[in-house]
Amino acid sequence: MEAFRKNESENLRANREGLKGWLNPTRYGWERLSYWLMRLTGLFLLLYFVGHVYETSSLVGGIDAWNSMLALTQTPGGHLFLILVIGTSTFHSANGIRLILAETARGLGKPGRPDYPYDAVSLNNRQRSGIWIALVLAAAAMFYGGSILFGGE
Amino acid sequence: MVSGNIQNANSTFLRESTVMKIHYITGLGALFVVAVHVMMRLVVPFSTSLEYENVINNYRILWYALLLEIILVLISIHGFNGLRIMLIELRQNAMWEKFVTIFTLAAMLAVIGYGTRTIIIANGL
Numbered sequence: 001m002e003a004f005r006k007n008e009s010e011n012l013r014a015n016r017e018g019l020k021g022w023l024n025p026t027r028y029g030w031e032r033l034s035y036w037l038m039r040l041t042g043l044f045l046l047l048y049f050v051g052h053v054y055e056t057s058s059l060v061g062g063i064d065a066w067n068s069m070l071a072l073t074q075t076p077g078g079h080l081f082l083i084l085v086i087g088t089s090t091f092h093s094a095n096g097i098r099l100i101l102a103e104t105a106r107g108l109g110k111p112g113r114p115d116y117p118y119d120a121v122s123l124n125n126r127q128r129s130g131i132w133i134a135l136v137l138a139a140a141a142m143f144y145g146g147s148i149l150f151g152g153e
Numbered sequence: 154m155v156s157g158n159i160q161n162a163n164s165t166f167l168r169e170s171t172v173m174k175i176h177y178i179t180g181l182g183a184l185f186v187v188a189v190h191v192m193m194r195l196v197v198p199f200s201t202s203l204e205y206e207n208v209i210n211n212y213r214i215l216w217y218a219l220l221l222e223i224i225l226v227l228i229s230i231h232g233f234n235g236l237r238i239m240l241i242e243l244r245q246n247a248m249w250e251k252f253v254t255i256f257t258l259a260a261m262l263a264v265i266g267y268g269t270r271t272i273i274i275a276n277g278l
Contacts (some may be wrong), residue, residue, distance in 0.1 A: 011220040018243060018244075019243060022242065022243060042235045042236075042239070043239070046233070046235065047266075048235060049228050049229075049232055050264055053225070053267060053268045054267075057267065057271040059205075059208060059274075059275045059278075060214070060274045063205040066208070067204045067205065069202060093180075093184050096180050096184075097181075100180075100181070136274065139212070148199055
């Protein structure tokens with residue numbers, strides 16, 4: 001039994017791609033790209049959120065502390081970073097709505113007989129269009145954010 | 154007997170299906186309240202909206218301070234649960250899952266505590 005467990009554990013380890021497999025966006029089509037972007041944007045937004053909570057805490061240090069913290073974002077680099085935040089948050093939100101709809105089986109179609117070439121009915125253009133809409137919305141939001149940040153208003 | 158890696162379903166605090174429902178609800182809730190938060194920055198010219206006096210005045214408004222607290226709680230739950238999901242996808246065994254859950258819960262509480270402190274102090278300035 002012990003040998004069986006050890007062998008099974010080794011097989012599991014050998015089949016596991018780990019982070020390399022997680023980061024590989026080249027297989028499985030648009031859904032894989034969406035999966036990959038959802039996780040990367042989520043991680044980025046979590047880091048930004050923690051940084052934002054820390055950044056705004058400078059308020060309690062008075063006007064000088066606030067202004068010196070704010071100065072970090074008032075540079076072209078800071079603006080580009082904020083544009084990235086706008087784009088990633090828009091994609092994450094729109095794609096998240098698509099995933100909620102998919103979880104509740106909306107837009108997936110009805111399961112059919114598994115005939116060759118075994119294309120899954122759920123991976124159709126209707127639900128896939130959500131990925132493209134999320135990407136277009138992210139680009140539009142970045143453009144709008146850029147026009148405000150670099151517009152000098 | 155499949156593997157020793159599968160946890161007893163009764164040993165978990167919440168079912169994963171319930172956790173995912175919380176994940177979706179906090180995500181949708183955060184989307185709504187963050188939209189209000191961003192709108193508050195755009196009702197005046199962007200550069201003016203970030204001036205110290207303007208920001209402090211925002212924090213003094215009770216409903217806005219409450220809104221910020223709601224944003225803080227919703228995004229912390231959603232964000233750290235998202236991190237937990239990603240870490241559990243990378244590796245599965247009972248000890249790792251327990252460590253990840255405790256780590257993300259602790260980090261979530263720390264961020265909520267720190268942000269709440271800022272909101273309370275700024276509200277009284």
